[in-house]
Amino acid sequence: MPTAAHRHALDLGRFVMASPSSFHAAHEGARRLEGAGFRVLSEAGEWPTAPGGYAVIRDGALIAWVIPDGAGPLTAFRILGAHTDSPSFKLKPKPTTGAHGWLQAGVEVYGGPMLNSWLDRELRLAGRLVTLDGAEHLVATGPLLRFPQLAIHLDRAVNEGLTLDRQRHMNPVWGLGNPVEADLLGLLSGLAGVKPADVGGYDLVVADAQEPAVFGAEGEFFASGRLDNLSSVHAGLAALVRAYEVSGGDAIPVLAAFDHEEVGSSTRSGACGPFLEDVLARIGDGLGATATERRRAFAASWHVSADAGHAIHPNYPEKHDPANRPVLNGGPLLKINAQQRYATDAAGAALWARLCAEAEVPYQEFVSNNDVPCGSTIGPLTATRLGIRTVDVGVPLLSMHSARELAGVLDPWRLALVAERFFAG
Structure with missing residues (x-):
């Protein structure tokens, strides 16, 4: 295995651990960019137009760009789209619950997590607290929570089929005591350095506390939470x-x-919202573009939607297409779907093939089995909203939407190499 791939995987692990929530991911990305010389801007402030690197955060989303020397009103964009959130559980209002001597947390299912994969793990709480003055405070615990599974002695049929009720069974424990006398939000407020009475709102999610790991016979595997889609x-x-x-x-x-x-x-920081269009418009305005020139620049632009995809599972090969069977470390995926759940067309496929050839990176094609519904990505959303040509790609995974997903060590590094070629224009 090339040492560059291992270094990339280890740094990806550090990024994941620093990003237990979408808010942390946006701020950690901005921190890294600042360290490289980028300027982090305020949406409410004036934006510079000189060549350089810039970034802006909106809630749990981050958009960053580089204005090269000689950029003008008709300069095209090369956009790599991804997402910062992952399937998980979000803290409810009045979150301190419990019974029978246990302290529990009231959580709501976020997205489509594989519920069983979250059982019997040490978990964190992370996200943002917003105080009454409007200030945002990021907070993250260490290992705090656990969804304990019922012992097999009390459910002898568990190996014949595990059924989890989202309301009854997915209530993590976080301590012992009387919930009337406990205060989960107070604990989090203390970690953030604010008074509980000053907290007006919060967005807090559950994240796996286990460190990412490189393993396998030759160190070829990489296991981590939130690879969908922090790998992109x-x-x-x-x-x-x-x-x-x-x-x-x-x-x-x-x-x-x-x-x-x-x-x-469908939020102000999601791909259906106006965030990307707002940023591109302001960049164009700074370069002196008229509305017509901006549309001409969009027509010459490309968007690579990078989101994790599926590798073939050795124990369930019947769930995959018979001819297209991606493997870990076989290269990033080109994702194709006739129903346009992915935005890839022939022009996008040709672009991806050319970029991979220039980067000297192999790639694999992914298409769903006709009997298995296909998921979707931000690709079709951005293509529909902006009219920019789009191709869907991503790193192949096993155990997608598990609390801990599995990738190959080579594939995230290779995706970064192809993204470099894409950004080069």
């Missing part, structure tokens, strides 16, 4: 920093890491 966000960050360092090319590279993909994207 991390690859985009690495490629964008490289584009900033090179500071060349005939296009404006953009990383658009949206929130809320797992619940439909």
Whole structure:
């Protein structure tokens, strides 16, 4: 295994651990970009138009871009889209619950997690608290929660089929005592350094506390939570920093890491919202573009929607297409679907093939078995909203939407290499 791939995987692991929520992922991405020389801007402030690297955060989403020397009103964009959220559980109002001497947390299912994969794990709570003055405070616990499974002695048929009721069974424990006398939000407020009475609202999710790991006979596997889709966000960050360092090319590279993909994207920080269009319009305005010139720039632009996809499962081969069977470490996926659940068409496939050839990276095609419904991504959403040509790609995984997913060590690194070629224009 190339050491570059291992270094990339280890850094991806550090990024995941620093990003237990979408809000943390956006801020960690911005922190890394600042360290590379980017300027983090406020949406409410004036934006510079000079060549350089810039970034802006909206809630749990991050958009960053590089204006190259010589950029003008008709300069096209090269956008890599991804998302910062993952299937999980979100803390409810009045979250301190419990009975029979246990302290529990009231949580609501977020997206489509594999419920059984969250059982018997040490888990964190992470996200943001917003105080009454409107200030946002990021907070993350260490190992705090656990969804304990019922012992087999009390459910002898569990191995014949496990059924989990989302309301009754998915209530994690976090301590012992009387819930009337406990205060989960008070604990979190203390970690954030604010008074519980000053907290006006919160967005807090559950995340796996286990460190990512490289393993396998030859160190070929990488296991981690939130690979769907922090593997793509991390690859985009690495490629964008490289584009900033090179500071060349005939296009404006953009990383658009949206929130809320797992619940439909219909929010102000999701791919259905106006965030990307707002940023692209302001970049165009700064370069002196008219409305017509902006549309001409869009017509010459490309969007690579990068989201994790499926590798063939050795124990369930019948769930996959008979001819297209991606494997771990076989290269990033080109994702295709006749119902346009992915936005890839022939032009996008040709672009991806050319980029992979230039990066000297193999790639694999993914298409669903006709009897298995296909998921979707931000690709069709962005293509529909902006009219920018789009191709859907991603890193192959096993155990997608598990609390801990499985990738190959080579594939996230290879995705970053191809993203570098894409950003080069």
